[in-house]
Amino acid sequence: MKLINKIRKEYSLKIVRIFWCHWFNPIYTLYINFVFFPIRQAIKFPVFVFGWPKLFSQYGRMECIDKCKTGMVRLNVTIPGGPQYAAGNSQLNIWGKVIFRGTCEIGSGNKINVGENGLLDLGDGTKITSFCNVTAYSKIIIGAQSRIVHRCQVFDTNFHYIADFNKNIVKKQATPIFIGEYCWICNSSTITGGAIVPDKTIVASNSLVGKDFSAIPSESIIGGIPAKLISTGYRKIESKNFQIKINNYFKENPDSIKFTLNDDISHSFCNVDD
Numbered sequence: 001m002k003l004i005n006k007i008r009k010e011y012s013l014k015i016v017r018i019f020w021c022h023w024f025n026p027i028y029t030l031y032i033n034f035v036f037f038p039i040r041q042a043i044k045f046p047v048f049v050f051g052w053p054k055l056f057s058q059y060g061r062m063e064c065i066d067k068c069k070t071g072m073v074r075l076n077v078t079i080p081g082g083p084q085y086a087a088g089n090s091q092l093n094i095w096g097k098v099i100f101r102g103t104c105e106i107g108s109g110n111k112i113n114v115g116e117n118g119l120l121d122l123g124d125g126t127k128i129t130s131f132c133n134v135t136a137y138s139k140i141i142i143g144a145q146s147r148i149v150h151r152c153q154v155f156d157t158n159f160h161y162i163a164d165f166n167k168n169i170v171k172k173q174a175t176p177i178f179i180g181e182y183c184w185i186c187n188s189s190t191i192t193g194g195a196i197v198p199d200k201t202i203v204a205s206n207s208l209v210g211k212d213f214s215a216i217p218s219e220s221i222i223g224g225i226p227a228k229l230i231s232t233g234y235r236k237i238e239s240k241n242f243q244i245k246i247n248n249y250f251k252e253n254p255d256s257i258k259f260t261l262n263d264d265i266s267h268s269f270c271n272v273d274d
Contacts, residue, residue: 021078022051036062047073053090060094065101073104138174143181156193184236235270242269
């Protein structure tokens with residue numbers, strides 16, 4: 001019986017799922033690299049494309065900064081078991097510039113829109129999972145190892161001019177957004193122009209962030225509509241080795257509801273493995 005269950009599990013994990021994922025697309029990979037990147041970088045094929053993402057503009061440019069390696073960016077990829085597994089193809093409307101500072105993963109069902117004067121700057125190890133809408137008419141900077149998860153919106157513009165008759169002013173449509181390193185923007189949250197999210201911040205689900213939070217401590221949780229500081233001293237664990245250690249503990253101790261962080265476990269244990 002154990003052998004049968006193991007076969008069924010492996011079949012579900014490795015066989016069934018391949019029929020529903022986006023397969024590597026060599027045609028689009030060739031096209032996107034040579035249309036958007038400088039030729040010296042395009043020949044390295046930094047972007048691997050999966051499925052058939054929709055391209056609404058090829059006017060803009062993409063560039064690798066700091067490093068440029070083959071396949072370091074995975075575009076329109078599906079992750080087995082994730083919400084994006086049932087998503088359609090991502091849509092790209094690139095009129096401005098997109099910078100990749102290292103590895104990056106952009107899942108399926110996303111809308112990436114960069115205006116002609118806009119900049120989307122993606123740090124090393126960033127992930128945008130599924131059904132997200134990212135629009136940069138001014139500037140959006142996302143730090144290394146940050147996560148924008150499913151159904152989030154990151155807009156640096158409101159797309160319209162609004163007259164404020166209380167102050168007799170009309171503000172700019174677009175103002176920059178800065179998201180620090182190791183941030184976790186939880187599902188269905190919205191980040192708007194003027195937002196500054198400091199390093200190692202968790203934005204709770206269904207939150208609206210539209211102001212400068214740079215004064216709050218690192219490793220904080222913010223949330224709500226509008227967002228406010230909820231608590232401090234919390235980190236999302238990105239280390240795969242640390243996650244395995246915790247999983248093994250709960251398997252061996254099924255009645256336990258907590259894993260104790262001993263004095264020898266520092267904050268750096270949460271970082272991505274070297």
